Structure formats: C-alpha cells, structure tokens
Amino acid sequence: MIKLLIFIVFTCAAIFLGPKMADSQGFVHVATSGTIVETSLTTAIILYISSIILAIFIYSLCKKILSMPKGTIRAFRSRSNKKKLSLQDEAIICFEQGEYQNALALLKHTSSLENMSERSLLIAAQSAFYIGLYDYTRQALDEAQSRSKQAKLAANVVRAKLNYNIGNVGVALEYLDQCGGAVKNKTIYKLYLDCYLKQNNYEKISEILKDLVKHEIINKETANTYYLRYLEDKLSKAKSSDDIEYLYKKLPKVYRKNTKILGTFVYKFISFGSVNRACEFSLELLKENVDPTFLESIANWEIAIPDVLVALKKYASKNIITTQVNLPLLKAMANLEYKSGLLQDALADYKQALSIESDAQVYLRMGVILSTLQRYPEATECYSRANSLLSENEVLLLTPDKKV
Incomplete structure (x- = not known):
C-alpha cells in the first residue's frame, strides 16, 4: 500500500x-x-x-x-463448497416436499452431472423421473453407478423403486436382486413386500417374514395372516398326503402351535384319506388346549374319528366348559356323533347348542337328522326356521347402512 x-x-x-x-x-x-x-x-x-x-x-x-498460505486457499475453497452444499440442502428439502422441478433446477445450478455428488445424482434422477425427464433420469443413474460400489447399489434401489411406481414389478425385482443381499434395510424389505403383494407371491413373502417383523414393517398378526395365505395356497395345490407331510415338516416351530393352521392340516389329511394322521394331530391339539377355532373345524368334518369324539366327551364331562368354548364344542361333538350314526346324541347336542345361539346351519343339520329318524313334522319346522334365519341374514346384508 x-x-x-x-x-x-x-x-x-x-x-x-x-x-x-x-x-x-x-x-x-x-x-x-x-x-x-x-x-x-x-x-x-x-x-x-x-x-x-x-x-x-x-x-x-x-x-x-x-505464496498465499494453504489455510487461506482452503478457506476460499471451503466457502465455495459451503455455498454449493447450501444449494444441495435446499434441493433436498424441495425434493422431500414434492417440488421436484425446483429440486432439479437447484442441483443443475450447482454443477453438471459429472461433478455432482452421489447423493445429488440420486435425487436428481428421482426428481427428473417425477417430472417426466426419463432420459435425464437414466443419465444421472448411469453416472451414479460409475462412481463406487455403494453408489451402484443405491442406484439399483432407486431404479427398482421407480420401476415399481410405473407398474414394472418384474423389472423392479430384478434390480433388487442385483443388490445380492448387500443392502438390508427397511426400505429394501418394504419394496420387496410391495412387489410380492402385487404378484400375489405369498411364498416369497413367507421367506422374509422375520425381516419384515424385525424392521417393524408389519406386526406379528399381519405376518401370521400372510403365512396363512401362503399355506392356504400350498395346501390347495397339494395332490397327496405326502405333500401335506412335506409342508408340515417345513412349518416353522412358531406356527406348530397355531390351532388354525394345524386344523387346516387335519382337514387336508382327512380329505386325502389319512385318517390315522388326522387323528394323531387332533389328539395332540386337544391334549394341549381346546381351541374354539379347531372345534369349528371339527364341526365340518365329513367323517367320524371315534378317538377324537371320546376326547371331546371327556373334556365336556369335566364341567370346565366356558361360554366361549361351549357352543363350538357342542357343534363338534354333534357332528362326530351324527357321522358315527349316534343320531339321538347328535340331536341332543344340537338342541343344546340352539339354546345358546340360533344358527341356521344347526337347524339344517337337525332337519337332516329328524328326516332320517322319520320325524318329518319336526324336520319341516327346522328347515323352516333355517330358511327364515338365512332370509333374515340376506335382508340384513342387502339393507344399506342408515346415517344418523
């Protein structure tokens, strides 16, 4: 100076x-x-x-x-980088708020695709996709994939998400599979679940149920529902009792105490003529606990298994029947008695069931028994009451809800 x-x-x-x-x-x-x-x-x-x-x-x-000190040069560079970062942060906020056009404009203003950070490339790709710039989306993702292994994985996840959004579920799964299990987080498993649900592929869903519950994507109740759907599909396609045995061997321990699931296995064993295996399952279930769901299943069996009937009668004789179990138990015993030819016993149990709750199916069963006993007037009355209850239910279903 x-x-x-x-x-x-x-x-x-x-x-x-x-x-x-x-x-x-x-x-x-x-x-x-x-x-x-x-x-x-x-x-x-x-x-x-x-x-x-x-x-x-x-x-x-x-x-x-x-000969300016390096610290001073770094200070100037840091100031320039901070300015860029502030624009990138603003672009991220715009993206999260759904302002995709503004987000993309801010990212383009900071630098070209070649100089963008990996995170900025992924956001730019998604922003471009949502405003219809598909070529720019591909360019941004291709650039991201060329950076590093982690960036390539992230780009595959973004491609999967975008393909799912436009209905290309198969392509989305291909990109997810390309990750090879290297990425395991809530986003990935949620995307897998959505894709499998679109395909109704409950077998694949059953394979990741533990991870879905672990990452709190679904609760245990929903997991059970999905597994039941998978089992229903497999059991419906089973062609022999050997197929049922194979499914049971693959059944996780946590589901081996589920009476609804085991009741379905028993029913399928009966349908394939494996009465002894069905009897073993049934007695094992009744030994641990008399579940209303399983009793409802027994009430619809097409054959009688004497050992099961004996077990039910022993349980009923202990006078520990609760209100919740009473009705299903009476229906189950009555059905097995009817299938065994014990018509009078079956009729008595059905009458006792009706004293608890009016049921059209029970009236129909009583009508069949009374017809077999040639008590036609009583049978006619039972059919009439069954018809009345069924008609009433249909009217209730057809009547629209009234707004108050």
Missing part, C-alpha cells in the same frame, strides 16, 4: 511540477513510429522512477498471491 501511495505521489509531481520546471531543466523528446512525444526532463525522470516502483509493486503482489 505504501509503495502504491509513493507511486501516486511521484506521478502527480511529474504531472504538475514537470511543466513548471521545463524552462530550467530542458526537454526530452521520445520518438515513436510517426509520433514525437515531448516532455520535461523532470517529468521523464519521475515517470521512469514511478514505472520502476510500479513494476516492483506488481511483482511483490504476484509473489504474495502465489
């Missing part, structure tokens, strides 16, 4: 003092191509000295810039 001030002083002195001292000092003539510059000796000397000072000043300034 001092050198600059000296240079200005000398220049001013040359301009103002030079002409006044010209008569005593003489003149200096500088000839150029076609031009002659005339100045006083004092002005020429001062300008010469000033030029030297200016040259020294410029040299010193350049030297200081070149």
Whole structure:
C-alpha cells in the first residue's frame, strides 16, 4: 500500500511540477513510429522512477498471491463448497416436499452431472423421473453407478423403486436382486413386500417374514395372516398326503402351535384319506388346549374319528366348559356323533347348542337328522326356521347402512 501511495505521489509531481520546471531543466523528446512525444526532463525522470516502483509493486503482489498460505486457499475453497452444499440442502428439502422441478433446477445450478455428488445424482434422477425427464433420469443413474460400489447399489434401489411406481414389478425385482443381499434395510424389505403383494407371491413373502417383523414393517398378526395365505395356497395345490407331510415338516416351530393352521392340516389329511394322521394331530391339539377355532373345524368334518369324539366327551364331562368354548364344542361333538350314526346324541347336542345361539346351519343339520329318524313334522319346522334365519341374514346384508 505504501509503495502504491509513493507511486501516486511521484506521478502527480511529474504531472504538475514537470511543466513548471521545463524552462530550467530542458526537454526530452521520445520518438515513436510517426509520433514525437515531448516532455520535461523532470517529468521523464519521475515517470521512469514511478514505472520502476510500479513494476516492483506488481511483482511483490504476484509473489504474495502465489505464496498465499494453504489455510487461506482452503478457506476460499471451503466457502465455495459451503455455498454449493447450501444449494444441495435446499434441493433436498424441495425434493422431500414434492417440488421436484425446483429440486432439479437447484442441483443443475450447482454443477453438471459429472461433478455432482452421489447423493445429488440420486435425487436428481428421482426428481427428473417425477417430472417426466426419463432420459435425464437414466443419465444421472448411469453416472451414479460409475462412481463406487455403494453408489451402484443405491442406484439399483432407486431404479427398482421407480420401476415399481410405473407398474414394472418384474423389472423392479430384478434390480433388487442385483443388490445380492448387500443392502438390508427397511426400505429394501418394504419394496420387496410391495412387489410380492402385487404378484400375489405369498411364498416369497413367507421367506422374509422375520425381516419384515424385525424392521417393524408389519406386526406379528399381519405376518401370521400372510403365512396363512401362503399355506392356504400350498395346501390347495397339494395332490397327496405326502405333500401335506412335506409342508408340515417345513412349518416353522412358531406356527406348530397355531390351532388354525394345524386344523387346516387335519382337514387336508382327512380329505386325502389319512385318517390315522388326522387323528394323531387332533389328539395332540386337544391334549394341549381346546381351541374354539379347531372345534369349528371339527364341526365340518365329513367323517367320524371315534378317538377324537371320546376326547371331546371327556373334556365336556369335566364341567370346565366356558361360554366361549361351549357352543363350538357342542357343534363338534354333534357332528362326530351324527357321522358315527349316534343320531339321538347328535340331536341332543344340537338342541343344546340352539339354546345358546340360533344358527341356521344347526337347524339344517337337525332337519337332516329328524328326516332320517322319520320325524318329518319336526324336520319341516327346522328347515323352516333355517330358511327364515338365512332370509333374515340376506335382508340384513342387502339393507344399506342408515346415517344418523
């Protein structure tokens, strides 16, 4: 700064003092191509000295810039990076708020695709997708995939998500499978679940149920529902009792105490004629606990298994029947008694069941038994009551809900 001030002083002195001292000092003539510059000796000397000072000043300034401390350079770079980061943060906020066009514009303003960070590339790709710029989406994802292994995995997940959004479930699963299990988080498993649900592929869902519950994507009750759907599908496609045995061997321990599931196995064993296996299952279930769901299943068996009937009668004779179990137990015993030819016992149990709750199916069963016993007037009355209950239920179903 001092050198600059000296240079200005000398220049001013040359301009103002030079002409006044010209008569005593003489003149200096500088000839150029076609031009002659005339100045006083004092002005020429001062300008010469000033030029030297200016040259020294410029040299010193350049030297200081070149030898600037690294910390200062980093400070300038850090300031530039912070400015870029603030724009990227703003773009992320816009993306999360659904302002995809603004998000993409901000990211484009910060840098080109080649210079964007991996995270910015993924956000830019998704933003471009949601506003219909599919070519830009591909370019951004391709650029991200070329960066690193983690970026490639992230790009595959984004591709899977975007393909799922437009209905390409098969393609979405292909990209998820390309991750090869390297990425295991809530987002991945949620995407797998959504894809499998679209395909009604409950077998695949059953394979990841533990992870779905672990990441709190679904609760245990929903997991049981999905597993039951898978079992129903497999059991419906079973062609022999061997297929049922195979499914049971693969059944996780946590489901081996589920009476609804085991009741279904028993029913399928009966349908394939494996009565002994069905009897073993049934007695094992009844030994642990008399579940209303399993009793409802027994109430619809097409054959009688004497050992099961004996077990039910023993349970009923202990006088520990609760209100919840009473009705299903009576129906189950009555059905087995009817299938065994014990018509009077079956009729008595069905009548006791009706004293608890009116049921159209019970009236129909009683009608069949009374017809077999040739008690036609009573049978007709039972059929009439069954028809009345069924008609009433249909009316209730067809009547629209009234708003109060």
